[in-house]
Amino acid sequence: MKSAITLCQVTEAAVGPFVFHDPLPEAFAKAAALGYDAVELFLPGPHAVSIDEIKSLQAEHNLAIAAVGTGAGMVKHGLSLTDPDPSKREEAIEFITKMIDFGGQLDAPAILGSMQGKWGGDVSKDQALAWLAESLTIAGARAGRHQVPFIYEPLNRYETNLINHLAEGARYLEAHHLENIVLLADLFHMNIEESNVAQAILDAGKHIGHVHYADSNRWAMGSGHTDPAPIIAALKQVGYTGYLSAEVFPLPDPHQCAAQEIKAIKQALS
Numbered sequence: 001m002k003s004a005i006t007l008c009q010v011t012e013a014a015v016g017p018f019v020f021h022d023p024l025p026e027a028f029a030k031a032a033a034l035g036y037d038a039v040e041l042f043l044p045g046p047h048a049v050s051i052d053e054i055k056s057l058q059a060e061h062n063l064a065i066a067a068v069g070t071g072a073g074m075v076k077h078g079l080s081l082t083d084p085d086p087s088k089r090e091e092a093i094e095f096i097t098k099m100i101d102f103g104g105q106l107d108a109p110a111i112l113g114s115m116q117g118k119w120g121g122d123v124s125k126d127q128a129l130a131w132l133a134e135s136l137t138i139a140g141a142r143a144g145r146h147q148v149p150f151i152y153e154p155l156n157r158y159e160t161n162l163i164n165h166l167a168e169g170a171r172y173l174e175a176h177h178l179e180n181i182v183l184l185a186d187l188f189h190m191n192i193e194e195s196n197v198a199q200a201i202l203d204a205g206k207h208i209g210h211v212h213y214a215d216s217n218r219w220a221m222g223s224g225h226t227d228p229a230p231i232i233a234a235l236k237q238v239g240y241t242g243y244l245s246a247e248v249f250p251l252p253d254p255h256q257c258a259a260q261e262i263k264a265i266k267q268a269l270s
Contacts, residue, residue, distance in 0.1 A: 001211075001235065003265045004038040004066035004245035005031050005258055009048060012075045017188070017218050018042055019250045019258050024049065024057060030255070032061035034262050040245045041108075042069040044076055046098040051105045058106075065108035066243040067151060067210060070099045073115045080117030081135045082128040082162070093135050097142045104146025111184060111210065112139065113153040118160045128162060133176040140180035151210045153184035156192040164193045166204035173207060182209025186247065191216045191226060198230035205238045213244035213265060220248050220257045221264035232268045244268070 007027040008018030020027040031039050043049060058065065073079040079092040092115060100110045112135075119128035136152060143150040154169045155162075163169045169183045185201055185208050194200040201208060215224030246261040 001241060001269055002037040002064075002066075002243050003035070003262055004040050004243040005034075005036045005261065006040045006042060006245065006247050007031070008042040010042055010044050010072045010076055013042065013071065016042075016075075017214070017247050017249050019246055019248060019254055019261075021250075021254075024053070028057040028061045028063060030258065032063055034258050035266075036063065036258075036262060038064035038066040038243060038245075040066045040069070040243075040247065042071060044072050045095070046102040051102070054106060065103070065106040066245055067108055068099055068103035068106070068110050070096050070110055070112055071114045073099075075114065080115055081112075082117030082119060082123055082131055084122050089131065089135075093138055096135070096139055100139060100142045100146070100150065104143065104148055107146075107148060109143060109148040109151050109182075109210070110139075111151040111153055112136075113155060113184070114159065116152075116155075116160055116162055118162060120161070125161070129172070132162060133172075133178065136176070136178050136181050140178060144180045149180050149182045149209050151184050152181055153186060154189065154193075155186075156189040158192075159189075164189075166190065166194070166200045166208070170204045170207040183207045184210045184212065186212035186214065187226060187231065188212065188214040188216070188218045188247075197226075198234040201231065201234040201238060208235070208238060208240055210242055211235065211240070211244050212247040213261070214246070214248045218249050219251050220246065220261040221268075222260055223251075228264065228268050
């Protein structure tokens with residue numbers, strides 16, 4: 001397993017769980033200085049920064065791109081895959097596919113989190129889940145062009161009412177025969193929803209393709225009451241070799257947060 005840290009360039013997400021909000025040259029330099037293997041990018045959109053600039057920063061600092069987020073589609077543009085307005089759903093999937101293409105040029109998968117939306121009002125649960133499956137089919141195929149997977153993230157009940165548990169997500173992928181889609185195991189969401197985080201990882205098994213490594217309070221690991229040992233053991237048991245990515249609040253300040261997180265990741269993997 002490898003380490004990654006979140007870099008955010010979306011002003012609307014300034015109070016979100018992202019560690020570095022500096023200009024990208026500074027953020028890349030800070031991540032490299034602390035010993036991270038990769039960065040996870042949260043950008044305003046697919047044209048916010050050039051591929052050449054990202055590749056130049058990668059080469060300068062020897063950092064991979066672990067993943068790219070699509071959440072700006074929701075927090076900045078108000079787009080959702082379960083919007084009752086078909087034109088809005090079309091805009092949402094267009095935003096996501098463009099982010100897939102952006103990430104694909106960097107050999108990085110894109111993540112679907114908040115843009116999945118929720119059901120309610122005029123949209124039934126069955127309808128919302130059907131729209132989600134249609135969108136994931138498109139996303140999986142688009143990501144496949146770049147030989148990367150597409151990452152779907154089950155969120156906690158306060159953020160979506162679609163899929164809240166890893167095992168539920170795994171069953172959904174299998175029931176809808178969704179190809180080239182993997183699950184994101186976010187330990188903060190799982191601490192809310194799962195009765196046993198390590199067992200949930202074992203149950204989802206091969207479907208896990210990315211991990212957000214956050215403590216129970218969404219600070220850096222070691223700041224809350226999560227015991228990482230059984231979680232790491234479960235990830236090793238299912239053969240997970242991807243990133244442990246710091247999608248956490250930059251508290252008590254970004255540097256201390258980032259330093260604590262990389263220390264916790266190295267300790268967990270030693």
